[in-house]
Amino acid sequence: MEPDKPPTLTERKRAAILRAAAESFRHEGFLATSTDRIAERAGVSKRTLYNHFPSKDALFDAVIEGYWARLQTLSQPPLPSPQGIEDRLVAFACERLQVLLDPEVLGIFRAVMTESMRAPELSRAWRRDSSYEQLLGIETILDEESAHGRLLIASRELAASQLWGLVFGGLFWSGVMHLHGQVSAAYREQVVREGVRTFLARYGTPAESVGEPASPNRRKAAASRQAAKGKRS
């Protein structure tokens, strides 16, 4: 909007507090972080911190809301589609995965999960409304491809959740659990591509067997038995 008028001191202080708090919460967790430490990292007096946020809980809430809003932007643009379906799904998933595996985001997921057991009312945003499949825009892109006849899907929720598991599940879980350090982008893409191929082995339509070395007699009845509908108990 306006060409960034210089931020007032109050705004700068507030931002510094939020940044420092996010950093601490991500690295140490909510309980292990002291407000003294946050104020120190933010270069701010403790009183100022408590002028901006009424309590440590409120500060945590504000940090979480900020990240949640950032993640929300993921659900919107499933990007246009010149490529074949495999490449499109791979590109889509790699983009999302890069965000999900960002150490900053992983840290927030950990913090949210941790506090969700101690104090469920904090961080309720992460549980209300939308599923992660929706959040990531998976259902949207599947709908699009289905509309173009490139996918044959009986239950979009089921398919979306399977795609999530195939391409995100393993790496995301490893990341959250610190199972290994950073993985290379190349490895990530390989995992994603193979996941997409498995997904297409069930849900792809013959029309899209593009550029493959040779395999004419594939699939066809692939979607012949897909019943799952009722969810939950």
Next chain:
Amino acid sequence: MEPDKPPTLTERKRAAILRAAAESFRHEGFLATSTDRIAERAGVSKRTLYNHFPSKDALFDAVIEGYWARLQTLSQPPLPSPQGIEDRLVAFACERLQVLLDPEVLGIFRAVMTESMRAPELSRAWRRDSSYEQLLGIETILDEESAHGRLLIASRELAASQLWGLVFGGLFWSGVMHLHGQVSAAYREQVVREGVRTFLARYGTPAESVGEPASPNRRKAAASRQAAKGKRS
């Protein structure tokens, strides 16, 4: 071995402490649990607690090791196979899933993850040695089925991780994040079965298209492009 001679008082106290500690750690997390509270719940004096365990950290370690040992037993018996491959994989996965979704186990996963960020040296057991695919015995059962010609798999690690994502990923993640309450066994089985079907759409062999309504011309070149080998970066 010996037909349980009555446990000595010391043994009973120790067990009570471990039980109370596990309960508290699962529900409140490590930091939010006080040793006073553990002692109280265990019906034990605080001094006794510190006679059995030198520190709160050591107590946490002992609790975690106990659960880890319990989970280890999962990796052994992939159970015999009278059924067709789909039913066998479904039965196998449902059994594992039941353990993974046990609130007690979920709570421990959460606690481990939380402490893994604050103090990685605790709970190292959960990261050393084996992958979760190994832990759950997925690779074993895939090897067996491959040996019988019922699967055509290029990379066992990749396939195992995909099966994990398809049948465990979604529900496990939901459970860990408290996304919904308990899900019914019937719903679980449905998700698992559909996951297995997607898996078989890529890795199954024609020989095993048993009892299907009608779909003779399936797959064959399914495994023609499976390259993934190099891991990590």
Next chain:
DNA sequence: CAAAAAGTAAACTGTACGGTGTAGTGTTTC
């Protein structure tokens, strides 16, 4: 430039926690 608003430093309150010390009571074992 003057008044209002916001920030700072530092001491302080009350509480909670991890861990120890002590003196005495119950339990096991020979």
Next chain:
DNA sequence: GAAACACTACACCGTACAGTTTACTTTTTG
């Protein structure tokens, strides 16, 4: 039944933390 051992109750130490108070300085604004 007595010596060795484990359990109990309880006071205690030092530290840490969320949040407040006070007295003072800087920034913003009209």
